[in-house]
Amino acid sequence: MTSSELNVLINQQPYQLPAGSRLLDAIERLGIQPPFAAAVNLEFVPRGQYAHRPLQDGDQIELIAPITGG
Numbered sequence: 001m002t003s004s005e006l007n008v009l010i011n012q013q014p015y016q017l018p019a020g021s022r023l024l025d026a027i028e029r030l031g032i033q034p035p036f037a038a039a040v041n042l043e044f045v046p047r048g049q050y051a052h053r054p055l056q057d058g059d060q061i062e063l064i065a066p067i068t069g070g
Contacts, residue, residue, distance in 0.1 A: 023053040036065045
């Protein structure tokens with residue numbers, strides 16, 4: 001790994017993102033569409049903070065879509 005990459009887990013799958021990436025970059029990489037909730041290292045991140053939440057090497061990102069039915 002070079003200093004220009006971050007290794008992260010998104011929904012328990014490994015991904016490499018450019019250094020300096022934000023949560024929004026990870027969401028766009030996965031291509032998930034709303035509605036969903038996001039957490040980094042088990043900490044909920046409000047939708048309005050996605051573009052501002054920096055990522056660090058080793059972060060674990062969870063993107064959770066609601067399940068309908070019942």
